[in-house]
Structure formats: C-alpha cells, structure tokens
Amino acid sequence: MTTFDPMSVTMAAERLGLSRRGVLSMIERGKFEHIVKSPGITGSYMLSAAEVEEHAAARSARNEAKPV
Numbered sequence: 001m002t003t004f005d006p007m008s009v010t011m012a013a014e015r016l017g018l019s020r021r022g023v024l025s026m027i028e029r030g031k032f033e034h035i036v037k038s039p040g041i042t043g044s045y046m047l048s049a050a051e052v053e054e055h056a057a058a059r060s061a062r063n064e065a066k067p068v
Contacts, residue, residue, distance in 0.1 A: 004034060006046035015056050023047075031055070 007015075013023045027035060027045060032055075034048035 004036070005049040006036065007049040007052050009045050009047065012047050012052045015052055016059060026055075 009020050009023050009027075012018075013020045016023065018026075024045075026032060027047075032047055032051055034051050036046045038044050038046075
C-alpha cells in the first residue's frame with residue numbers, strides 16, 4: 001500500500017520553480033493524479049509529494065536537454 005505524503009500547492013510551486021497559479025493550472029489540466037482537496041469552494045489542494053518530485057525530475061531533464 002502506498003502512503004500519501006501531502007505537499008501544499010505553495011511548496012509544490014517552490015519545488016517546481018513555478019508560481020502557485022502555475023501549479024493550479026497543472027491541476028486543472030489533470031497533470032496530477034493524486035490530489036486531496038479540502039471541502040468548500042475555497043478549499044486548498046494537497047498534492048502527492050512523490051508525484052511533485054516526479055514532475056520536478058522531468059522538468060529538470062527537459063531543461064538539461066535544451067541546447068544553449
């Protein structure tokens with residue numbers, strides 16, 4: 001059984017080098033599979049830390065592959 005290690009949108013944004021809005025946009029586009037949202041209209045999102053790390057590694061690999 002996999003455990004859910006939560007990470008806030010703010011922490012995910014810092015890890016990914018994005019704004020909070022950028023992470024929220026990724027959520028809206030379905031880029032994260034494991035999300036928990038607090039109840040209510042303004043409820044916050046918690047993301048899987050492991051999934052955020054996967055996205056960070058993929059972004060890093062893409063950035064390293066870009067020609068200078």
